[in-house]
């Protein structure tokens with residue numbers, strides 16, 4: 140008997156041109172596609188008339204369980220997810236469900252393949268220029284599954300260490316306070332003029348790109364379809380773009396005499 144196959148597929152930020160060929164072939168090989176309806180409509184032209192199992196935003200555990208159940212029933216299943224499935228995505232949930240069920244990798248049980256996708260952080264960075272060319276941290280501001288104290292500590296430490304910071308889940312209709320608090324925390328360690336990029340709906344309808352600075356972050360529209368990139372102390376903006384140099388202190392010579400020094404507050408604490 141053929142092994143039962145479950146694909147966990149990253150669809151990228153939205154536009155089907157950023158769907159990888161491997162993701163496309165996994166979708167084509169599947170009998171059923173399980174996912175949030177926004178993502179299913181994103182890939183309608185690829186999955187055509189295939190059986191789909193849609194569900195709402197908050198039903199991720201149910202979706203993971205359903206995908207596993209459908210695979211056990213003998214179908215080849217793709218559970219789909221925006222961006223990359225391993226970045227705040229469905230992959231870990233599926234593995235948690237499998238572990239709960241005593242799944243074993245080598246015992247002729249379900250075969251699982253995680254198919255990577257272009258994450259929002261890369262899509263946003265590309266639209267902004269090159270803001271993540273040095274060390275960076277990615278922090279979700281959603282405190283639905285994570286205590287706010289942990290989020291605040293991560294913001295504090297990333298800011299102190301002069302890492303560029305990518306903020307996921309910055310704001311929703313019910314969660315409106317976190318972004319302002321995050322801004323305050325980062326401002327304790329970083330200059331108000333630090334470039335900040337705000338990308339809404341990257342590679343989707345309604346795409347909007349703003350390059351501003353840390354002190355003016357609150358003046359722009361931000362929602363659940365937004366990724367924010369805060370630069371480090373060497374990040375500069377020009378021509379509406381945001382660029383973080385590869386190194387500090389003139390380690391490479393572009394002939395412009397510009398030298399940058401890291402601004403770290405490690406000693407201040």
Ligand code: SAH
Pocket residue numbers: 152153220221222223224225226227228257258259260263306307308309338339340341342343362363364365366367
């Ligand atoms: N797995 C996804 C992340 C899911 S968490 C990935 O790899 O990107 C959802 C958050 O991702 C959103 O709140 C937003 O911050 C970001 N996001 C997802 N798609 C986006 C897009 N097209 N444009 C901008 N931000 C996006």
